[in-house]
Amino acid sequence: MLTTIYSAENIITMNPARPFVTHVAVQDGRVLGAGSLEELSGFGDYTLDDRFKDKVLMPGLVEGHSHAVEGKWWRYVYCGYFDRMDPHGKIWSGLQTITEVVGRLKEIEQTLTDPTVPLTGWAIDPIYYEDKNITRHHLDEVSTDRPIAIMHASGHIMNVNTKALELADYLRTGIEHDGVPLGDDGLPTGELKGPDVMMPVGQYAGFDQNLFDFDEQGLVDFARLCVRTGVTTATDLAARLGDDVVETGIDVTAKSDFPARIIPLRFHHGVTPQELIDQVQRLAPMSTDRFRLGKIKVVADGSIQGFSARLRWPGYYNGAENGLWYIAPEQMREIYEKALAANIQVHTHTNGDEATDLALDILQDALRKHPHPDHRFTIQHGQMINAAQYRRMAKLGVCVNHFANHHFYWGDEHYRLTVGPERAERMNACRTALDNGVPLAIHSDAPVTPLGPLFTAWCAVNRITSSGRTQGEHEKISVAEALYAITIGAAYTLGMDDEIGSIEAGKHADFAVLEKDPTTCDPLTLKDIPVWGTVQGGRVFAAADA
Amino acid sequence: MPEHTTTSPLPVTVIGGYLGAGKTTLINHLLNNANGMRLAILVNDFGDLAIDAALIESQEGDVISLSGGCICCSYGNDLQAALMDTNKMPDPPDHVVIESSGVALPGAIGSALTLIRAMRLHGIVTLADVSTLQQHATDKYLADTIERQLRDADIIVLNKSDLVCASEIDAVTTWVTTINANARVVPTTYATIANMVVLDEQPQTSADEQSPLALNQQPQNAVRQNNDNHTQHFKTIKLAATQPVDSAKLATALASDKCGLLRAKGFVQNQSGNLHTIQVVGRRWAVTDAPTGVDCGLVCIGRDGQWQIEEIIAGFDGISIA
DSSP states (O other): OOEEEEEEEEEEOOOTTSOEEEEEEEETTEEEEEEOHHHHGGGOOOEEEOTTTTSEEEEOEEESSOOTTHHHHTTSEEOOSSOEEOTTSOEEOOOOSHHHHHHHHHHHHTTOOSTTSOEEEEEEOGGGSSSOOOOHHHHHTTOSSSOEEEEETTSSEEEEOHHHHHHTTOSSSOOOOTTSOBOTTSSBOSEEESHHHHHHHHTTTTOOSOTTOOOHHHHHHHHHHHHHHTEEEEEEEEEOOOHHHHHHHHHHHHSTTOOOEEEEEEEOTTSOHHHHHHHHHHHGGGOBTTBOOOEEEEEOBOOTTTTOSOOOTTOOTTOOOOOOBSSOHHHHHHHHHHHHHTTOOEEEEEOSHHHHHHHHHHHHHHHHHSOOTTOOOEEEEOTTOOHHHHHHHHHHTOEEEEOTHHHHHHHHHIIIIISHHHHHHTTTOHHHHHHTTOOEEEOOTTTTSOOOHHHHHHHHHHOBOTTSOBOOGGGOOOHHHHHHIIIIIHHHHTTOTTTSSSOSTTSBOOEEEESSOTTTSOGGGGGGOOEEEEEETTEEEEGGGO | OOOEESSOOEEEEEEEOOTTSSHHHHHHHHHHTOTTOOEEEEESOSTTOOOOGGGEEEEETTEEEEGGGOEEEEOTTOHHHHHHHHHTOSSOOSEEEEEOOTTOOHHHHHHHHTTOTTEEEEEEEEEEETTTHHHHTTOTTTHHHHHHHHHTOSEEEEEOGGGSOHHHHHHHHHHHHHHOSSSEEEEOSTTOOOHHHHSSOOOOOOTTSEEOGGGSOOOTTOOSOOOGGGOOOEEEEEEEEOSOOOHHHHHHHHTSTTTOOSEEEEEEEOTTSOEEEEEEETTEEEEEEOOTTOOOEEEEEEETTSOOOHHHHTTSTTEEEO
């Protein structure tokens, strides 16, 4: 068996017994050992590979809450406010005004030869614009002949032009729907809120019905982003997992040059709890090393910025009515009980603190019926969890995966509008979670915000909002804690901390290859550390080649 | 919620209510009594839907075809797509019934129907288990959802009324009225509401004009003792329309609290000489152009003793009890 020993400027192992080493030995895709060259040479013959001698190695980063569909969305025109890297490494500049958005769309429009083909964009976020209201008339400046649709960064809202409304038969009076604002003329303005109203129009403008399902090319492109951001294991956290999607996932990830491990979770919607359990149990044995099936995602409520999250009293800062349940408590109870009995792990999306209360109440009951010593049920987002809830979670053995990136992108909105200053300062309270012994991961929810665990770590360490304010000094965590959260922490929430998350004997040879050392850099520059690429299962992937 | 259109869109009834309220029982009841009407039933999932096996002709994926031309579709997480598919069917159904999920707001589904030109919201029927409603309504997680579901309703069905005593039904009815003062409230058992109350089926007048319409079929698996105290008798009244009338004004009056009827359908001529169809489902009304060749007149249905028509029609010349 061939052994390769890599040397590096520094290897951050995340193994506290020997946190920093200079060499790692790899055999058959796994770590033979981490230490000095002299120590590792004891394993026998080896090839010394010093290509990383100026680099810093970390355990391959683990993204515990992303959606592989980001790869697919990059086929649309990027219209976001911030600079963002595409799967091929191109940095698309952020667009700071509606005029700039229209400008980019016009540019792309002129390259299209077929006059009827739709023009599709994504990642626009009008909250940053002075004039927050984009209408169909803005997009009509780009074209009145071809349908145009732009998905918002949140994934919950879409803007379309007049042509798209016409094709969907929405350009008429008589529509009465909260998700379809009307202009003075009684006709839709072109803003469409919520999947119910987005999809009937979006399908004419380039968004297919299976908006959130990955496809072959999309999965390959998503994996390219993983390589560029140091990620070697990523979740696809709300998959429907139709048989065709599962087949695509297994086939694509099995290719020898596929650089990441994908963990899709089947989400609860559209099937009964029993069907959900049956499907997941049927799929679990089909798992491969790079495509792991057998986990469930439950969605309890909506989003805070969409005012559809379920909040405890006193509710929304601006007085908005409480949000919506996305699952009936009885159904959540049935899923939890059956999953515990069948040893299936469940991750539950909660945004509002009332939704977290519900999940904990139901889990507490379910655990009395079906005691489980190591269930690792995880709250995803849990953005408003308070200290008492963390104490309870610790007792119940519940993990949390916080949406650290939210601070940067929407922190100012939460402060000003949704939950107000006090609760905004303790959103995604990583410090309190750790202080109470709750296992912690942090995430991007890509494509909602960009994939990039080092940026996510920067968010949790600095808690800086997009306007430059530090929001919630008390809830900051240290760089070491943040690096733990994006490696072992995230691996733990997936029940994979025995396989990945640290560089030590026996684990998969998954490394993030960095140009700078995150443990010695200024914490304010964590997000700027260039990623050379990854090693996944002992295979080397340079970002430059991705 | 006035509506006047010139086409005859596909009518859609939304059935709302929390888990255990009897939505599925009602769906089965509607199917068993379709009587030639071709229903498309859209359910969130086939889970508890126990369709009589003898009715099933075939199943392809998310669609079950039933004898008599009815179909059942499970829409999973994409109701809007299922509605569009139903709309595009080569041989469209006569009426669409949507069973909303236990925590869905039926009013939101009703709003979404305005997005499809060829469909119209016929009515929203929210069911509640009268024996557990007030317990759910104080549940810290569910209270506001239950209230919003009741608020959205044109007709509220207090189901399983045989499980409680008459005074409790009265108490719940009073409470429900504080949530939604405009909806009609109907106690029932086994969710047995006549199809003509819920669907766009021409109401019929029976020989004695007073019959237990809601209880026209007791399910075979009925195990509870039917207590006759809870039998709801319905009264139908036929109205003649011998002169042109302001159709929207008449429809508004028939849908008013003061009138209190459950369901009305018929045809009138308006002052311009156009024939209109009037539809009333509880507090909701609609006026559309009538098919040619219909005779003027309306049939109204309400709970016996719970509605009155004389005062309502007194203000309309040419409208009289036939």
